[in-house]
Amino acid sequence: MTIESIQPRLRRVFAQVLGLEESAVSDATAPDNTPQWDSLGHLRLVMAVEQEFDIAIPAEQVMDMVSFKIARLMIEELAP
Numbered sequence: 001m002t003i004e005s006i007q008p009r010l011r012r013v014f015a016q017v018l019g020l021e022e023s024a025v026s027d028a029t030a031p032d033n034t035p036q037w038d039s040l041g042h043l044r045l046v047m048a049v050e051q052e053f054d055i056a057i058p059a060e061q062v063m064d065m066v067s068f069k070i071a072r073l074m075i076e077e078l079a080p
Contacts, residue, residue, distance in 0.1 A: 001053075001075065003072065003076065006053075006075050006076060009052055010049070010052075010053075011025045011068075014029060014068055014071075016048070017044050018034060018037055018041060019036055027067065027068055027069035029068040042065070045065070045071070046062055046065060054079075055078040055079055057078065061074065
């Protein structure tokens with residue numbers, strides 16, 4: 001899976017889960033600068049990402065998904 005195919009889909013997932021405009025989601029989007037990204041928001045993001053990309057994020061990596069960019073890199077690694 002390429003960045004070109006991942007990025008728009010992931011941006012849409014982040015926007016839907018966090019209640020943001022897609023244009024507001026960037027590589028820098030993270031819990032530090034996104035008040036909606038709290039612990040519950042994080043779990044919702046993880047589940048939505050797994051569903052959208054048909055992947056399973058290993059439990060030990062769930063807490064490592066701390067930005068849009070890192071989420072994208074994880075998908076690149078885990079997606080078939």
